[in-house]
Amino acid sequence: xxxxxxxxxxxxxxNRDLKDLLGGKGANLAEMTNLGLPVPPGFTITTEAxxxxxxxxxxxAALRDEVGGHLExxxxxxxxxxxQADDPLLVSVRSGAKFSMPGMMxxxxxxxxxxxxxxxxxKQAGDDRFAWxxxxxxxxxxxxxxxxxxxxxxxxxxxxxxxxxxxxVDTDLEAADLKKLVTKFxxxxxxxxxxxxxxxxxxxxxxxxxxxxxxxxxxxAKLYRRQERIPGDLGTAVNVCSMVFGNLGPDSGTGVAFTxxxxxxxxxxxxxxxxxxxxxxxxxxxxxxxxxAELEQIDKKSYDQLMQIMETLETHYKDLCDxxxxxxxxxxxxxQTRVGKRTAAAAFRIATQLVDQGLIDETEAxxxxxxxxxxxxxxxxxxxxxxxxxxxxxxxxxxGAAVGKAVFDSYTAIKWSRSGEKVILVRRETNPDDLDxxxxxxxxxxxRGGKTSHAAVVARGMGKTCxxxxxxxxxxxxxxxxxxxxTVIEEGDVIxxxxxxxxxxxxxxxxxxxxxxxxxxxxxHAGADEADELVAAVHRIMSFADGxxxxxxxxxADNAEDALRARRFGAxxxxxxxxxxxxxxxxxxxxEKLILADTENEREDALKQLLPLQKRDFVELFEAMDGLPVTxxxxxPPLHEFLPDITELSVRVALAESRKDANENDLRLLQAVHRLxxxxxxxxxxxVRLGLVIPGLFTMxxxxxxxxxxxxxxxxxxxxAEIMIPLVGTVQELEIVRDEAExxxxxxxxxxxxxxxxALGTMIELPRAALTAGQIAxxxxxxxxxxxxxxxTVWGFSRDDVEASFFTAYLEKGIFGVSPFETIDKDGVGSLxxxxxxxGRATRPDLKLGVCGEHGGDPESVHFFHEVGLDYxxxxxxxxxxxxLEAGRAAA
Ligand code: PEP
Ligand code: MG
Numbered sequence: 002x003x004x005x006x007x008x009x010x011x012x013x014x015x016n017r018d019l020k021d022l023l024g025g026k027g028a029n030l031a032e033m034t035n036l037g038l039p040v041p042p043g044f045t046i047t048t049e050a051x052x053x054x055x056x057x058x059x060x061x062a063a064l065r066d067e068v069g070g071h072l073e074x075x076x077x078x079x080x081x082x083x084x085q086a087d088d089p090l091l092v093s094v095r096s097g098a099k100f101s102m103p104g105m106m107x108x109x110x111x112x113x114x115x116x117x118x119x120x121x122x123x124k125q126a127g128d129d130r131f132a133w134x135x136x137x138x139x140x141x142x143x144x145x146x147x148x149x150x151x152x153x154x155x156x157x158x159x160x161x162x163x164x165x166x167x168x169x170v171d172t173d174l175e176a177a178d179l180k181k182l183v184t185k186f187x188x189x190x191x192x193x194x195x196x197x198x199x200x201x202x203x204x205x206x207x208x209x210x211x212x213x214x215x216x217x218x219x220x221x222a223k224l225y226r227r228q229e230r231i232p233g234d235l236g237t238a239v240n241v242c243s244m245v246f247g248n249l250g251p252d253s254g255t256g257v258a259f260t261x262x263x264x265x266x267x268x269x270x271x272x273x274x275x276x277x278x279x280x281x282x283x284x285x286x287x288x289x290x291x292x293x294a295e296l297e298q299i300d301k302k303s304y305d306q307l308m309q310i311m312e313t314l315e316t317h318y319k320d321l322c323d324x325x326x327x328x329x330x331x332x333x334x335x336x337q338t339r340v341g342k343r344t345a346a347a348a349f350r351i352a353t354q355l356v357d358q359g360l361i362d363e364t365e366a367x368x369x370x371x372x373x374x375x376x377x378x379x380x381x382x383x384x385x386x387x388x389x390x391x392x393x394x395x396x397x398x399x400x401g402a403a404v405g406k407a408v409f410d411s412y413t414a415i416k417w418s419r420s421g422e423k424v425i426l427v428r429r430e431t432n433p434d435d436l437d438x439x440x441x442x443x444x445x446x447x448x449r450g451g452k453t454s455h456a457a458v459v460a461r462g463m464g465k466t467c468x469x470x471x472x473x474x475x476x477x478x479x480x481x482x483x484x485x486x487x488t489v490i491e492e493g494d495v496i497x498x499x500x501x502x503x504x505x506x507x508x509x510x511x512x513x514x515x516x517x518x519x520x521x522x523x524x525x526h527a528g529a530d531e532a533d534e535l536v537a538a539v540h541r542i543m544s545f546a547d548g549x550x551x552x553x554x555x556x557x558a559d560n561a562e563d564a565l566r567a568r569r570f571g572a573x574x575x576x577x578x579x580x581x582x583x584x585x586x587x588x589x590x591x592x593e594k595l596i597l598a599d600t601e602n603e604r605e606d607a608l609k610q611l612l613p614l615q616k617r618d619f620v621e622l623f624e625a626m627d628g629l630p631v632t633x634x635x636x637x638p639p640l641h642e643f644l645p646d647i648t649e650l651s652v653r654v655a656l657a658e659s660r661k662d663a664n665e666n667d668l669r670l671l672q673a674v675h676r677l678x679x680x681x682x683x684x685x686x687x688x689v690r691l692g693l694v695i696p697g698l699f700t701m702x703x704x705x706x707x708x709x710x711x712x713x714x715x716x717x718x719x720x721x722a723e724i725m726i727p728l729v730g731t732v733q734e735l736e737i738v739r740d741e742a743e744x745x746x747x748x749x750x751x752x753x754x755x756x757x758x759x760a761l762g763t764m765i766e767l768p769r770a771a772l773t774a775g776q777i778a779x780x781x782x783x784x785x786x787x788x789x790x791x792x793x794t795v796w797g798f799s800r801d802d803v804e805a806s807f808f809t810a811y812l813e814k815g816i817f818g819v820s821p822f823e824t825i826d827k828d829g830v831g832s833l834x835x836x837x838x839x840x841g842r843a844t845r846p847d848l849k850l851g852v853c854g855e856h857g858g859d860p861e862s863v864h865f866f867h868e869v870g871l872d873y874x875x876x877x878x879x880x881x882x883x884x885x886l887e888a889g890r891a892a893a
Contacts, residue, residue, distance in 0.1 A: 026097030084202025395471025403444025411438020546889025576875020688728025788854030
C-alpha cells in the first residue's frame with residue numbers, strides 16, 4: 002500500500018518495487034537494508050514531495066515535520082545529532098530518480114559541518130586534515146549546487162593554495178592550509194551569493210533538499226531525459242544518508258563493482274577500487290583506480306564480505322547488479338546498488354546465462370534484451386587485420402566502431418556534426434557539461450577514468466562507442482590536439498576508435514560485418530570464441546521471440562537480392578514491393594515515352610515495351626519468395642519524377658532556340674514537364690490517381706503480375722502475389738481499379754490456362770482512407786498501413802523537408818521526444834490506425850492487416866502494432882531481426 006501523503010520513508014520502510022515513489026537509488030537502498038546488508042542508516046524523501054515542490058514552488062506543509070521526525074530517529078540510531086559540536090552526525094543529500102540519470106542532478110556531501118562541528122569531527126576522527134578537507138568540500142559543493150556560485154572560483158582558490166605551497170595534488174595540502182581555504186571559500190560564498198554559508202545544520206539540509214528538487218529541471222537533466230526518453234514529470238526523490246568516509250586513511254577506500262562483466266557478460270570479479278578516497282573521486286576519474294581483485298590483498302575481510310554480498314544481490318535481483326561501496330577503517334558499507342547497465346552483447350549473453358542457471362525463464366529473458374541492442378550488434382566492426390597504425394589502447398567502455406575527425410571540445414563537436422561531419426569527441430575526461438557534445442559525436446575517447454567514469458557510463462547508456470582511460474594519450478584541449486609517442490593528432494585529423502577492444506587508430510580503419518549479421522546471413526562464422534558465444538545467445542533469444550510472437554514479419558523489398566536476404570533474416574513474405582524502383586535507370590525513358598504519348602498507338606507501344614520487363618522483375622521476385630506472400634504495390638510517385646528537371650530543360654531549350662536549332666522533341670518534352678509540374682507533388686498526381694488518369698498503366702502492371710504468377714505456377718512454383726493500390730482516399734477509386742484488374746486477371750487465366758488467386762488490397766495512408774476504412778474494406782481484401790504518408794498527412798508535415806528544417810527545434814522544445822516519422826505517434830496517427838482496424842474488420846472479419854511504413858521496424862511502434870491487432874509488420878531487410886525480437890517481446 003502506497004500512502005501518497007507520506008513524504009518520507011526510512012530505509013527500513015521501503016522496498017525495490019517503490020521506484021516511482023522512492024527513486025531507483027532509494028528503493029534499492031531500502032531493499033538492501035531489508036536484506037540485512039550493511040547500509041548506512043537514512044531516509045528517502047519521495048518524488049511526490051518533489052512534484053509538489055516543483056508545481057507550487059514551496060515544500061509541502063507536512064514535509065518539514067516529517068523530515069524532523071525521521072531525522073530524530075536517525076540521530077537516535079546513530080547516537081549523535083546532526084552537526085553536534087563535539088561529535089557531529091553528518092549526512093549526504095543525494096538525488097535519485099526512478100530512472101538513473103548519472104551525474105545529471107545534484108548531490109551534497111558532509112552536511113552538518115560548521116565552524117564548530119568541524120573541530121568535533123577532527124577530534125573524533127583523530128585527524129585534523131580530514132576534518133578541514135571535509136569542511137572545505139562541503140562549502141564548495143554547497144556553494145556551487147545550492148547557492149549557485151560559479152564552481153571555477155573555488156577551483157581557482159584551490160589551485161592558488163597549491164601554487165602558494167608549491168605542491169600539485171590536493172592531498173599535499175595540510176590541515177592549516179585547508180583551514181585557510183575554508184575561510185577563503187566562505188568569503189567567496191558571501192560575495193557571490195550575498196549571504197553567509199549557513200552554520201545551522203538543519204538549514205543546510207533543507208536548502209540542499211530543495212536544490213536537489215530543483216536540479217530535476219536543470220538544463221543538463223532535461224537534455225538527458227529527452228535523449229533517453231525519460232518523462233519530464235516524474236520528479237526526483239532525495240536520499241538523506243548518514244555519511245561514511247572512504248578517505249580516513251589507507252584502511253579506507255571506495256569502489257564500484259559489478260556482479261558480472263558489463264561488457265561481455267562473463268562472471269567474475271569486475272570493478273575498480275580507490276584507496277583512501279571518496280566516491281566522487283572514482284566517478285570523476287580524477288585518480289586512477291586499481292582493479293577490484295587487488296582489494297583482496299589490501300583488505301581480505303572486506304573483500305570476502307563484498308564477494309558474499311554480490312552473490313546475495315545477484316541471486317536476489319536475478320540480474321547483473323552494479324554496486325557502490327565504501328570501506329571506512331575496515332568496515333564495509335553499501336552505498337548503492339541497481340540492476341546494472343550493460344553492453345548489447347552482454348545483455349544477450351547474460352539473459353541466456355540466467356536462463357541456464359534457472360534464475361529466469363524465456364519470457365523474462367526476452368524482457369532483458371531489446372531491439373535497439375540487437376540493432377547495435379548488427380553494426381559492422383573494425384577489420385582486425387587492419388594495417389592502420391594503432392595509436393594506443395584504452396579501456397573498451399562501450400562497443401562499436403567509430404571513425405571521425407578528432408575534436409577536443411563539445412562545442413566544436415556539435416558545430417561540426419551539424420554541418421554533416423562525423424566527429425570523435427576527445428577529452429581528458431568528460432563531465433556532465435559534455436553531454437551535448439557526446440550526443441553529437443560518433444564516439445568518445447578519453448585519456449583518464451575507468452569503466453565507471455562519466456564518459457563510460459553515459460556512452461554505454463546512449464549506445465555510443467567509447468574508449469576511455471587511454472593513458473598514453475596526452476590530450477591538450479587548449480591547443481586542440483593529442484600527442485602519443487611522438488605522433489600528433491590535430492583537430493580535424495581522422496581517428497578510429499574500437500569500443501569493443503579499446504584500440505585507438507590514427508586514420509580511417511576499414512570495417513567488417515558483425516558476426517551477428519553473418520549468422521543471420523547463414524554464413525559460418527570463423528571467429529573468436531567471444532563471437533561464437535554471442536551468436537549462440539542471439540540464436541536462442543531469437544528462437545524464444547519467434548516462439549512467442551503473434552505478429553508476422555515481412556520485408557520491404559523490390560528485387561530478388563533484397564528478397565533473398567530478407568528471407569535469410571527470417572522474413573515471412575514481402576509486405577511492400579515499390580514498383581517505381583523498377584522504372585529507374587534505362588527504363589526511365591520508356592516511362593517518358595508513355596507520358597508523352599499523344600496517340601493510343603504511341604501509348605500502347607510504350608506499355609508493350611514495359612510489360613515484359615515488369616514481368617521478368619516479378620518472376621524473379623516470386624521465385625525468391627516462393628511459398629510466401631508478396632505484396633506488389635502499383636506505381637506511386639508523381640509522374641514528373643520520370644521527366645527531366647524543369648530548370649535544366651528550360652535552359653537547354655532556351656539555348657537551342659537562341660542558336661535557332663531547337664528540336665521538336667525537346668519542345669514537346671518541355672510542354673509536358675510544364676503541364677505536369679506540381680507545387681505539392683506529394684499531394685498531387687500520384688498513386689491511384691495516376692492509375693486513373695494514365696490509361697493502361699495499372700492494367701499493364703497487373704498483367705505483368707498475373708503473367709509472372711502464371712509462369713511461376715507453370716514452373717511448379719508457389720507464387721503468392723497480392724496487388725496493392727496506393728494513396729486511395731475513397732472506395733470509389735479502389736472499385737474502378739479493382740474492376741479493371743479483375744478483368745485483366747481473368748484474361749490472363751484464360752490465355753494461360755492457369756488458375757490465379759491474386760488478392761487485391763489497398764494502402765491506408767491518407768486520413769480519409771482511415772476514416773472511411775469501413776467502406777474501403779468492402780473493396781479490399783487487405784489493408785497495409787502506409788504510416789509514412791499517414792504521418793505526413795495527419796500532421797501536415799512534409800516528410801522530405803521537416804526533419805532538416807524545424808524538427809530540431811521541436812525536439813529541443815520537447816514537443817516530441819522523437820520524430821513521429823521514426824516512432825508512431827500513438828495518440829494521433831495511431832488512433833486513426835486503431836479505428837481503421839476496427840472499422841475494416843467490422844466490414845470484413847477476415848481482412849488481412851499489416852503496416853509497411855518505416856515504423857514497421859521501429860521497436861516501440863512494433864509493440865503498438867501488436868497491441869492494435871495487426872497481422873504483420875513489414876520493414877527493411879536489416880530491420881527484420883529487430884522486428885521479430887520486438888514482436889516476441891510484445892507478446893511475451
Ligand atoms: C508509406 O507511405 O508509409 C509507404 C510505405 O509508402 P511510401 O513510403 O512508398 O510512400
Ligand atoms: Mg506512401
